Amino acid sequence: MTTPLVEMKDVSISFGGVKAVDHVSIDLYPGEVVGLLGHNGAGKSTLIKMLSGAYRMDSGEIWIDGKKADINSPRDSRDYNIETIYQTLALADNLDAASNLFLGRELTTTLGFVDDGRQEAETRKIMARLNPNFKKLKEPVSALSGGQRQSVAIARAVYFKAKILIMDEPTAALGVHETKMVADLIQELKRQGLGIFLISHDTREMMELCDRVAVMKNGQMVGAERVEDVTEDDILSMIILGKNPKDAAA
Amino acid sequence: MSDETDGAVQAPKRSTFKSLEIDTRLLGMVGAFVLVCVVFNLMTDGRFLTPRNIFNLTIQTVSVAIMATGMVFVIVTRHIDLSVGALLATTTAVMAMTQTQWLPQMMGVELGSPLIPWISIIAGLLVGALIGAFQGYLVGYQAIPAFIVTLGGLLIWRNVAWHLTDGQTIGPLNETYLLFGGINGTLGVFWSWAVGIAAAVAALFALFQGRRTKIGHGFAVKPMWAEAVVAVIVVGAILGFVAVLNAYEVPERVIARDPAIYGCVEAEGCVAAYGIPYSVLLLIAVAIVMTVVAQRTRLGRYIFATGGNPDAAELSGINTKLLTVKIFAILGVLCALGGIVASARLGYHTNDIGILDELRVIAAAVIGGTALSGGIGTIYGAIIGALIMQSLQSGMAMVGVDAPYQNIVVGLVLVLAVWIDIQYRKYTGAK
Numbered sequence: 001m002t003t004p005l006v007e008m009k010d011v012s013i014s015f016g017g018v019k020a021v022d023h024v025s026i027d028l029y030p031g032e033v034v035g036l037l038g039h040n041g042a043g044k045s046t047l048i049k050m051l052s053g054a055y056r057m058d059s060g061e062i063w064i065d066g067k068k069a070d071i072n073s074p075r076d077s078r079d080y081n082i083e084t085i086y087q088t089l090a091l092a093d094n095l096d097a098a099s100n101l102f103l104g105r106e107l108t109t110t111l112g113f114v115d116d117g118r119q120e121a122e123t124r125k126i127m128a129r130l131n132p133n134f135k136k137l138k139e140p141v142s143a144l145s146g147g148q149r150q151s152v153a154i155a156r157a158v159y160f161k162a163k164i165l166i167m168d169e170p171t172a173a174l175g176v177h178e179t180k181m182v183a184d185l186i187q188e189l190k191r192q193g194l195g196i197f198l199i200s201h202d203t204r205e206m207m208e209l210c211d212r213v214a215v216m217k218n219g220q221m222v223g224a225e226r227v228e229d230v231t232e233d234d235i236l237s238m239i240i241l242g243k244n245p246k247d248a249a250a
Numbered sequence: 251m252s253d254e255t256d257g258a259v260q261a262p263k264r265s266t267f268k269s270l271e272i273d274t275r276l277l278g279m280v281g282a283f284v285l286v287c288v289v290f291n292l293m294t295d296g297r298f299l300t301p302r303n304i305f306n307l308t309i310q311t312v313s314v315a316i317m318a319t320g321m322v323f324v325i326v327t328r329h330i331d332l333s334v335g336a337l338l339a340t341t342t343a344v345m346a347m348t349q350t351q352w353l354p355q356m357m358g359v360e361l362g363s364p365l366i367p368w369i370s371i372i373a374g375l376l377v378g379a380l381i382g383a384f385q386g387y388l389v390g391y392q393a394i395p396a397f398i399v400t401l402g403g404l405l406i407w408r409n410v411a412w413h414l415t416d417g418q419t420i421g422p423l424n425e426t427y428l429l430f431g432g433i434n435g436t437l438g439v440f441w442s443w444a445v446g447i448a449a450a451v452a453a454l455f456a457l458f459q460g461r462r463t464k465i466g467h468g469f470a471v472k473p474m475w476a477e478a479v480v481a482v483i484v485v486g487a488i489l490g491f492v493a494v495l496n497a498y499e500v501p502e503r504v505i506a507r508d509p510a511i512y513g514c515v516e517a518e519g520c521v522a523a524y525g526i527p528y529s530v531l532l533l534i535a536v537a538i539v540m541t542v543v544a545q546r547t548r549l550g551r552y553i554f555a556t557g558g559n560p561d562a563a564e565l566s567g568i569n570t571k572l573l574t575v576k577i578f579a580i581l582g583v584l585c586a587l588g589g590i591v592a593s594a595r596l597g598y599h600t601n602d603i604g605i606l607d608e609l610r611v612i613a614a615a616v617i618g619g620t621a622l623s624g625g626i627g628t629i630y631g632a633i634i635g636a637l638i639m640q641s642l643q644s645g646m647a648m649v650g651v652d653a654p655y656q657n658i659v660v661g662l663v664l665v666l667a668v669w670i671d672i673q674y675r676k677y678t679g680a681k
Contacts, residue, residue, distance in 0.1 A: 073567070074565050074567045078567060090565045092554070092559045092563065094554060094557065094558035094625035095554060099551060100562075103555055103563070103568075104563075105567075106548050113547060114546055117464065117466070120467065121467040121468070
């Protein structure tokens, strides 16, 4: 068996006495999409934020590519080729697409100045690939539609050759057509061998996009199953009852 | 997958005005400024737009304008600095005490030593940077709201200045130091033209370079005639400004004090003009550096990103705490620079120097289009804002409006300017 891209082992974090994530373990393989499901406050986003460096875990270990990783900040996480696309779209609304794409990793001239021309040219190139309809390169991203904004966020992950992609409700703000675009993109990235964590509320969408789904409730892992082994009803009961029907059967 | 970026993109068809690609906000602000000038000129029977008054207006604006460029960064990152006037007072107290007492009396440097002005200026800049950085540390790392830190700072630094000088007026200040005050230090006609022509050439080169970069990346460019129009406007503005300052002739009684300075043997029949003051050169240098920082450096990019969305900036790996320290330190240095100009213009450090400057500086930045909600602001806007404020004040004084009414008008203009800016943004669909 290949080495997992990511292994989170026995990870916990509390906020003021509330155990937001309670001894959870999960893994992710190259070319695999793992969906995280659960109610609001089940701990999905919190779990993933420890991987992306936004939170520091209280206990547990994270292994990347078979090596123990030390993630204390978003920058550390990026150094492990982990890119995150947040639910709230972490874009600076007042800047244009290129500035957002390269935010924190600007292309510079030999004198150390930000090379806006080159950034714009690179942005044009990658956007022509991801979303050929994308034209508003000069305007602040606040002037863009939800789908266009999402494609800026995804372009960031693709451009910097992420190996591990975290997508927190990537389609929540999107229309039907744009959702389809994101779904196609996920398949494309998967073929390229990326590992993707996907967070969503939409069980049906998750059954289509994911290879495995992991269900959380009250900060604990209820179970992680291959999608072909479970029905949508099984998953729903895991979400609502917090019990894995397979365990019950055994 | 098709690559559509090959070759130059055809510029879409646009109206004549649009193809000039002039920033409409800049145009609006310049328009407002011109309107203020023209109205006052009519009301004063042409006394407002004389070379002499324009010269005075320019040197009166410099100190506030220098600080306002730094205030832009602070407000863009959603902070505020109420301590700039007090900080200016502390830095000028340090500079004045260094050159008149500490160096000559405690360090044994002779009073006439050419090192004195420069050592005192370095001391002032350092003190400004340190105080600014400390306030930035309290805001960034200790998460005390900037309003509180700098409100405390306003009381503290105003009275630290008082403590340093025992509340006395310190002076007369060093001769070289006084050159930064305005009328005491100007380039004269020849060097003013030299600087003006050099600036015009540099501006043309920058325009040309910008066009070449765009073509290099295959982006759409303006039609050639539009480039030419912009170039003519820019060069015309630079040389026009120099011409006006060069038209302000030195009065004969001033020449009579020392005709040799003006290249004459005797005052009789000697004609000389002031030209560009050093303080204005200082402001222009500050404006250029700050604009480059804002637009072309990572620091500037991070300042605007943090102002637009602090969470996004942090998640992108930007150290927003350290950024806050840097921004306040920059403003601290600019307060010291503004302090040099202000105290050199007066010739003394006085106890009330810079009083209410915090309000002038904030108003200048805000009139210049800096949004208190963060993420938006320009350096040139802040400078034009400072010019508009100063024009209003000296214009009303010339017309003979009483002081309380002057303040009422300035207050109204401040609120009106922000309202217009909000309407403009709604109209254009920007944030």
